[in-house]
Amino acid sequence: RTDAWRFHDMGRRIERALATLRFLRAFGRAGATGDDLGTLLDLADSQISYRQRYLTGIARVPVLDLVALDPGNPRGIAHQVAAISGHLDALPVLSDDGLAEPQQEQARELAAILVTAHATRIDDAMLAGLELRLAHLSDAVARRYFLQGAEPLRAAGLVLA
Numbered sequence: 001r002t003d004a005w006r007f008h009d010m011g012r013r014i015e016r017a018l019a020t021l022r023f024l025r026a027f028g029r030a031g032a033t034g035d036d037l038g039t040l041l042d043l044a045d046s047q048i049s050y051r052q053r054y055l056t057g058i059a060r061v062p063v064l065d066l067v068a069l070d071p072g073n074p075r076g077i078a079h080q081v082a083a084i085s086g087h088l089d090a091l092p093v094l095s096d097d098g099l100a101e102p103q104q105e106q107a108r109e110l111a112a113i114l115v116t117a118h119a120t121r122i123d124d125a126m127l128a129g130l131e132l133r134l135a136h137l138s139d140a141v142a143r144r145y146f147l148q149g150a151e152p153l154r155a156a157g158l159v160l161a
Contacts, residue, residue, distance in 0.1 A: 006087040007145070013087075014138050017080040020044055020067060021131045024077075025124055028064055037063045045075045065119035068127075077130070078114040084137070085111050094144070103140040110137060 020043075027040035037058045041047045044067045054062050071078040085107040095101060100108070110133050117126070 003091055006091060010084050010087045010141065011138075013080040013084050014134060016075070017077050017084075018131060018134050020075070020077050020080075021127050021134070024064070024068060024122075025127045025131075028060065028067070028122070029124060030060075032060055034058050040067060046073055049073055061119045064122050068122060069114055069117055069119055071115075078111075081107065081111050081114055081134075088141070091145070101144060103137060103144050106133065106137045106140055110134065 023040055023043045027036040027043070029036075032040075034057070037060060038047075040063060041050050041058070046066055050058070050063065050066055053066065066073055066076065068077045070076050071082055073079055085104070088104045088107050093101065110130070113130065113133075
């Protein structure tokens with residue numbers, strides 16, 4: 001696959017993760033009903049996975065674990081972040097020092113948060129923080145790899161012809 005495909009797939013995964021975070025905030029809040037959690041599973045395309053894994057009825061903590069934290073769920077947030085991080089690691093590094101670039105660091109920090117999180121401690125503040133971090137990651141990718149008007153050229157002392 002080419003780098004263009006990586007950017008395309010990375011954009012899709014960022015959008016999916018952001019949408020899933022919004023679904024979690026709307027339907028996975030404390031006190032969510034079984035209908036709310038069922039809707040969340042439907043929106044996250046995880047209904048079958050949930051039923052195969054959990055033989056009991058729908059409960060909030062297992063739903064949050066599956067949709068947000070399970071790296072094995074291809075529609076879950078953790079899986080999306082891991083794929084985004086993989087794409088960033090496979091893209092050409094534009095610096096010579098060998099250190100991680102800001103977008104790589106942000107993706108790794110986001111992945112670390114998800115790996116160390118526990119479903120019982122997921123609340124609206126955490127989800128809002130993850131959403132903000134994903135938006136910042138998207139902006140960091142855009143700043144690093146895409147020309148943003150003439151500002152990057154002016155910073156380097158160049159001008160548009």
